[in-house]
Amino acid sequence: MKKLVVLTGAGISAESGIKTFRDANGLWEGHDVMAVASYEGWLKNKTLVLDFYNQRRRQLQEVKPNLGHITLAELEQDFDVHIITQNVDNLHEQAGSNKVLHLHGELLKVRSDHPQFEVLDWTSDLNLDDVDSKGKQLRPHIVWFGEAVPALEEAISIVETADYLAVIGTSLQVYPAAGLMHYAKRNIPVFYIDPKPVTIYDLQNPLEVIPMNATDGVPFLKQKLLVLR
Structure with missing residues (x-):
């Protein structure tokens, strides 16, 4: 074969x-790309990043x-x-x-925010108090810029x-x-x-x-x- x-x-x-990653203005649904798709953006405002990917995860469950x-x-x-x-x-x-x-990466997975990370299946919202087995904060399992x-x-x-x-x-x-x-x-x-x-x-x-x-x-x-x- x-x-x-x-x-x-x-x-x-x-x-x-x-929705596509960037629109004509270099934004992602109103957000500067680096604010929601870089590790620097994550460190600066975890709540914003989590909310952004939570919205993407919900949207995914509505499309075919x-x-x-x-x-x-x-x-x-x-x-x-x-x-x-x-x-x-x-x-x-x-x-x-x-x-x-x-x-x-994958929207329906999350991983630990440390080098020896675990990858977990995840279909609901991800929050600031969600941690891995070692107590480390979970983040979207997305390969960000850089x-x-x-x-x-x-x-x-x-x-x-x-x-x-x-x-x-x-x-x-x-x-x-x-x-x-x-x-x-x-x-x-x-x-x-x-x-x-x-x-x-x-x-x-x-x-x-x-x-x-x-x-x-x-x-x-x-x-x-x-x-x-």
Whole structure:
């Protein structure tokens, strides 16, 4: 079975109603990004950060996977599908995808605020008095700006062994995730699905740009892949 690796970004979740990370003013729902997505912001105002992610967690429970998510899950019938996502929601898992790697953390998990942290499943609000087994404050299990991306090496290994690579709903501007596609074998086809695709530089692979949103573009991709396999 051929291996299909899919890199997904905010665009695919936006079609389910998840608001994107930044709007045109560089804000995240009225907040300066660094105030709610950096460790410095966390130290400065834990209450603000907790409230922000509590709102995101509640919103996630109100939305559903779209046809893009569902079609990627369906492709597991014909391909060994691995999804590497920059998104912190669980919409891929809700749709039925079984191999999902979250580069930037997960909204429905929390972790201790110290180096040897525990990661816990969490679906309700997170509060200042919520602590781990050692009495350490719990924080969102999100990779904030300036923090290391623990899953990066695993993601690179997955991309290196791909037979097909698809990039869906991402501007390809956020590193290190944006650099992952350059680890693909040079002879494999790459598909880029985005309604407003950016130019991809220095890519040594056969590239097909599909200027569609995920709900239209992923079913289109599925038909192409079924012919190619």
